[in-house]
Amino acid sequence: MSEQQHLGKAGFETKAIHAGYEPDPTTGAVIPPIYATTTYKQDGVGGLRNGYEYSRSANPTRTALEGALAAVEDGEKGFAFASGLAAEDTLIRSLMRPGDHMVIPDDAYGGTHRLIDKVESQWGIAHTPAQVADVDAVAAAIQPGKTKVVWVETPTNPLLNIADISAIATVAHEAGARLVVDNTFASPYLQQPLTLGADVVVHSTTKYVGGHSDVVGGAVVVRDLEIAEKIGYLQNAAGAIADPFGAWLTLRGLKTLAVRMDRHCDNAERVADFLTSHPKVGEVLYPGLETHPGHTVAQKQMKRFGGMVSFRVTGGEAQALAVCERTKIFTLGESLGGVESLIEHPGRMTHASVAGTDLEVPADLVRISVGIEYAEDLVADLEQALDQS
Numbered sequence: 001m002s003e004q005q006h007l008g009k010a011g012f013e014t015k016a017i018h019a020g021y022e023p024d025p026t027t028g029a030v031i032p033p034i035y036a037t038t039t040y041k042q043d044g045v046g047g048l049r050n051g052y053e054y055s056r057s058a059n060p061t062r063t064a065l066e067g068a069l070a071a072v073e074d075g076e077k078g079f080a081f082a083s084g085l086a087a088e089d090t091l092i093r094s095l096m097r098p099g100d101h102m103v104i105p106d107d108a109y110g111g112t113h114r115l116i117d118k119v120e121s122q123w124g125i126a127h128t129p130a131q132v133a134d135v136d137a138v139a140a141a142i143q144p145g146k147t148k149v150v151w152v153e154t155p156t157n158p159l160l161n162i163a164d165i166s167a168i169a170t171v172a173h174e175a176g177a178r179l180v181v182d183n184t185f186a187s188p189y190l191q192q193p194l195t196l197g198a199d200v201v202v203h204s205t206t207k208y209v210g211g212h213s214d215v216v217g218g219a220v221v222v223r224d225l226e227i228a229e230k231i232g233y234l235q236n237a238a239g240a241i242a243d244p245f246g247a248w249l250t251l252r253g254l255k256t257l258a259v260r261m262d263r264h265c266d267n268a269e270r271v272a273d274f275l276t277s278h279p280k281v282g283e284v285l286y287p288g289l290e291t292h293p294g295h296t297v298a299q300k301q302m303k304r305f306g307g308m309v310s311f312r313v314t315g316g317e318a319q320a321l322a323v324c325e326r327t328k329i330f331t332l333g334e335s336l337g338g339v340e341s342l343i344e345h346p347g348r349m350t351h352a353s354v355a356g357t358d359l360e361v362p363a364d365l366v367r368i369s370v371g372i373e374y375a376e377d378l379v380a381d382l383e384q385a386l387d388q389s
Contacts, residue, residue: 077231079232110359159365
C-alpha cells in the first residue's frame with residue numbers, strides 16, 4: 001500500500017501536509033518542486049510520460065496541489081485555477097447550458113454576483129437570489145425543470161449567514177439540481193460540504209488556503225467522476241489554470257491551514273466578544289455567538305466558527321468609514337484569510353458591484369478578517385478606532 005493510500009484514514013492535519021505528493025524517488029525531496037516547464041519529452045509520438053505533455057493540460061506541481069485539495073475536502077478529484085472567479089466560471093459552464101437557471105445567495109460575494117449577473121447572463125444563464133439561511137426560501141426559488149444549480153456560501157460574505165448544507169442538499173436533489181457550496185470562509189479545516197451532501201465545493205484559495213496574501217488562486221473539488229470529467233475538459237480547453245509557482249505557494253499554505261485556522265478562530269471569538277459590549281456597535285454578525293440565528297446549524301456542520309466578523313455601527317455610513325480609516329493594526333484592504341488582520345467597508349469596496357440591487361449590503365456594515373496577531377492588540381486597535389469615530 002502506497003503512502004497516499006494510507007492517508008485515506010488520516011486526520012486533516014496529516015492529509016494537508018502529505019496528500020498529493022510522495023518524496024521524490026530520485027532525490028528524496030519532501031516538498032514538490034516548482035515545475036517551471038511548458039512541455040515534456042514524450043516517449044515516442046503520442047507516448048506521454050505519466051500523462052504529461054503540456055502544462056496547460058497538467059503540471060506536476062499543480063497535480064500535487066489538486067491531490068491535496070481533494071484529500072482535505074474528502075473528495076475524489078480537485079482542480080486548481082488561476083483565481084476563485086476562474087474556478088466559478090469554469091464550474092458554471094461545466095454544469096449549465098443556455099436557458100438553465102440557478103439559485104444564488106441574496107448576500108453573495110460581489111464578484112460572484114457580478115460574474116453570474118453580468119457575464120453568465122449573456123450566455124443565457126438566469127438566476128434568482130434567495131436567503132440561504134432559510135431552506136424554504138431556497139426551495140421556493142427553485143424553478144422545476146430549469147434550475148440546475150443551487151449555489152450557497154456558508155458563512156456568507158459579508159453578512160455571515162449560515163446555510164444548512166444537508167437540508168439544502170436534500171431540497172436541491174429532489175428538484176434534480178446540484179448543490180455547489182462556496183467553502184471559502186470556513187475553509188476545508190472547519191467544514192467539509194461534500195460529506196454533508198453537497199455535489200461540488202468551490203474555493204478562492206487566495207484566502208485561507210493560501211493564507212499569506214501572496215498568491216491568487218481558486219479550486220473546485222468533487223466526488224462524482226462524471227462531473228470531474230466535465231470540469232477537467234473545460235479547465236484544459238479554456239485554460240484558466242493555476243501556474244506552477246502559484247500552485248506551489250498555495251500548497252505550502254495548505255500545510256499550515258489547521259494551526260492557522262485555530263488561531264484565527266481564537267482571535268475572532270475574542271474580537272466578537274469585545275464588539276458585542278461596545279456602545280458604538282449596534283449588531284455583531286458572527287456565527288460563534290449564541291445570539292446568531294445560524295449558531296445551532298453552524299455548530300452542527302462546522303468544527304469552529306471561523307475568522308470573519310462583521311458588525312454594524314450605530315452612527316451610520318460615516319461612522320463605518322471612519323472606523324475603517326482609523327485602525328492601525330487592521331489594514332484597510334480587500335480580500336481576507338491572510339495571517340494579517342484586514343478591515344473594509346463592503347458597501348464601498350468588495351460589494352460595490354451590488355449597489356442598487358437586491359444584494360446591496362447595509363451602509364453601516366464593517367467587515368473584518370481577524371488575523372493571527374496577539375488578540376489583545378487587535379481588541380485595543382478596534383477600541384481606539386471606535387472611540388474616535
